[in-house]
Amino acid sequence: MLAGKHILLIIGGGIAAFKALDLIRRLRERGAEVTPVLTRAGQEFVTPLSASGLAARKVYTDLFDLTDEAEMGHIELSRAADLVVVAPATADLLGKMAGGLANDLASTLLMATDKRVLVAPAMNVRMWEHPANQRNIVTLKQDGVLFVGPTDGTMACGEFGPGRMAEPLEIVAAVEAALMDGPLKGKHVLVTSGPTHEPIDPVRYIANRSSGAQGTALARALSALGADVTFVTGPADVPPPDGVKVVQVQTAGQMLEAVQAALPASAAVFAAAVADWRVARTSDQKIKKDQAGSLPVLEFAENPDILATVSQMKQGRPALVVGFAAETNDVIAHATAKRERKGCDWIVANDVSPATGIMGGSENAVTLISDQGAEAWPRMGKDDVARQLAARIAEVIGGDA
Template sequence: MLAGKYILLIIGGGVAAFKSLDLIRRLRERGATVTPVLTGAAQQFVTPLSASALAAQKVYLDLFDLTDEAEMGHIELSRVADLVVVAPATADLMGKMANGLADDLASTLLLATDKRVLVAPAMNVRMWQHPATQRNVAALRGDGILFVGPDDGHMACGEFGPGRMAEPLAIVAAVESALTDGPLKGRRIIVTSGPTHEPIDPVRYIANRSSGAQGTALARALSALGADVVFITGPADVAPPEGVQVEKVQTAAQMMAAVQAALPADAAVFAAAVADWHVANGSGSKIKKDGRGAIPALRLTENADILATVSQMTQGRPALVVGFAAETDDVIAHATAKRVRKGCDWIVANDVSPETGIMGGTENAVTVISADGAETWPRMAKDQVANRLAAKIAQALT
């Protein structure tokens, strides 16, 4: 898949730099040529000799190496690649990128390149969550920078949370997606998936039945067509697809915030089964039975409507907004009314009555409703539904 592709790999200074050595190997296995660039801090974690041996290429280190400037200047180095990959992308390096700073070879290459850039962030969880880092991430996304990760997990500092660099194979999948010359190349698409969990107390919650299988399949299909996919998922049964930017949430409020942070986008597809209500008087401790049969009174409050909010944006609205409608009766009538009420472009409707086996199953039978009418598709595997819907989205955006 990567045969003949030239990857400029910038290795930032962090403990995760050791993964970049495996990344070089994985990329070369798929036929790519990899030229490593090590920051000064990266050289404290991996040696230039190791990177050079695995890449079978010269490693670049210093902006002021006059011999290198004579053989291959930093401007040329930044532009001969098919893709620039930054792994690990530290908070410092992303801050330089977001603010146009260029005080070493890596940051100068990133400022001078005219090619797409894919970054794999890696840092302490508090650093990732810091408002300054999130401002920089938002700026980079607005500039069209592609992201893979970070993942949740244990870190070398002993803390747990988002900040781990994506695994090498996930980065390879993101590289392959970024270099795919599909009809959606250069398009940014948000896909929501899975259920949301609205807590009653620390051990109980309100949720909708959803495996997340259809949303996951759709994200995978859109990515295969070259789209830059932001996949925002609740606690689903199925694993998220590789090669896309994954944002994990629990509640409807968190999903709304993640969607707003992911904008602007060319299209947004809301496949998630978002809970309509949350518990306004939820308990911070487990609610106990009192032994007398008293039933706790739960006060429910409507969640914000993510589909309607995005559909009715007056500025920055995606060119295509697609909603999903899971119905149990009068499917077409209810879904048609929902499309008008929410203001979205399409509604993908399906019958999730228990006898259909669709909710949580491997197949789906949908009707795509637009201003032009209703288009009913035969029952098929969810992957097939995803491929057909992704092709229809590509046609609408091109």
């Protein structure tokens, strides 16, 4: 459920902060990425080193970190996550949230975010029951803030009653529930990825340099938005994402069969770099080098056109069909022509000429081509490209299942 999800975890100041360390571990066990933010009071109970070690990510503490704020880090942090979790959520943090205050990193992130917020309150029973705190809770719930806990129990101060922070596994369950309401919930999306391997003989094959990284990132991003993803992949360099249905294939013919078996779907995204040709007659034995020096002659046949096949379906065609066009020259012209020829709705074009270093790399620079024209996106990481494209797909097919 949490594979590929990004959680921004704000750790407030209270004895329950020690549970936040276990929460980080539990979330990461389930595939989530966790970025911790420690308040000044939170650092009195757990150290940035502890949180960073468990999260395997940088811990943020100071709003006025010049390096990060030069790039408006508080805005990026607050909006890059799928969910913001506050644990423990102290009376002070709840009061700041309800009052719209933003005088430190944690409260500024909470004001700047456009994502859902889940709080796990933790405080003394008297503080929990105080009328001011109860007013804040009413306000926050009206604002759409989600709550998990608190529970009844013995406090660190020795008193008994409501105010104990929910246990880490309870918070994990609340996180999973909060993330089930993505815009693509109930939608089936098909994604192809990676290269295909077209055999010459039992030990040789025709392939290309596709790593499968972009398709994998896209499947992960679509799943994070709630989609039920079928991921049909060739023999890629990167492992398939968690939380999706994975169908592994080798050849273009196998990929077409897997795609057809996966339909119907609300959307189909063809990010795989499918070989255009295969050897017409493969050898069932290894082709031996001729001692006289003559070279083997290979006859080629055209592979099935998976994108065109699905784009031109008369019945059961997905509402949105997206193709990819990796080009080395005249990128926009070739990609535009490909979209018209195949009959798909969108083409994601990218320049994979050697000078760009994109093929097999960690970044991409794409142009989204539709009937509205060509929209160039800046060069960015493949995960960022995937999130942006997944959001566009959700705008088209999201809504009621």
